Amino acid sequence: MTQSISINRIHYPIHSLGFGARVGVWFQGCQIQCPGCISRDTWEPGTNAIQLDELTQTLLPWTAAADGLTISGGEPFDQPDAVAALMKWWRTKNGGDVLLFSGYSAELLWDRYPEIVAQLDVLISEPYDAKQPQTQPLRGSDNQRMHLLTPIAAQRYANLDVAPTLDLCFDDDTVWIAGIPKPNAMAEIRRRLAAMGFAAGTSDQLLDGVRG
Ligand code: SF4
Numbered sequence: 001m002t003q004s005i006s007i008n009r010i011h012y013p014i015h016s017l018g019f020g021a022r023v024g025v026w027f028q029g030c031q032i033q034c035p036g037c038i039s040r041d042t043w044e045p046g047t048n049a050i051q052l053d054e055l056t057q058t059l060l061p062w063t064a065a066a067d068g069l070t071i072s073g074g075e076p077f078d079q080p081d082a083v084a085a086l087m088k089w090w091r092t093k094n095g096g097d098v099l100l101f102s103g104y105s106a107e108l109l110w111d112r113y114p115e116i117v118a119q120l121d122v123l124i125s126e127p128y129d130a131k132q133p134q135t136q137p138l139r140g141s142d143n144q145r146m147h148l149l150t151p152i153a154a155q156r157y158a159n160l161d162v163a164p165t166l167d168l169c170f171d172d173d174t175v176w177i178a179g180i181p182k183p184n185a186m187a188e189i190r191r192r193l194a195a196m197g198f199a200a201g202t203s204d205q206l207l208d209g210v211r212g
């Protein structure tokens with residue numbers, strides 16, 4: 001497999017971005033750049049590039065136990081060949097569902113990448129809109145749409161009624177949060193941590209040199 005892929009981070013297990021305990025892969029680079037995105041550290045394209053073989057070697061030990069794969073970003077479809085290659089490999093190792101978050105419209109994705117979309121179980125499409133309410137599971141704003149494309153997706157997600165969850169992840173000396181926070185949740189987390197003497201910030205604040 002000679003496929004380069006720009007990755008922001010990976011983690012297992014992730015419980016906040018799909019059914020069960022999942023492998024999470026966050027792609028690096030996003031041309032969409034929605035106002036209010038809390039993942040601004042994922043926008044810069046072309047950084048953290050590795051070979052897919054290297055990525056899959058890291059993911060391999062998690063494939064036996066994982067309930068599925070969540071692909072997020074950044075914008076995965078800014079690297080469509082890498083999405084296709086990663087899914088092709090994953091399908092040989094795990095029978096769970098593959099869920100992908102994209103900021104592009106479903107119509108655009110079906111038009112430009114029908115063979116890749118057809119390999120997904122769950123597609124969550126449309127850009128984040130900070131002006132919209134947030135009442136739907138697994139969506140940052142209510143304009144975003146969940147598409148259940150396969151029987152396993154319907155079985156696992158049709159009646160999904162999950163309380164909003166965030167994962168607190170520890171990677172070496174870094175602590176970070178995965179999931180879809182409610183509006184103002186990050187401000188509240190920063191406020192509580194500050195009250196305990198800890199500084200924290202969302203990636204846009206850190207990129208702007210602001211600490212909470
Ligand atoms: S598509 Fe996702 S990563 Fe890109 S700007 Fe929008 S919310 Fe952020």
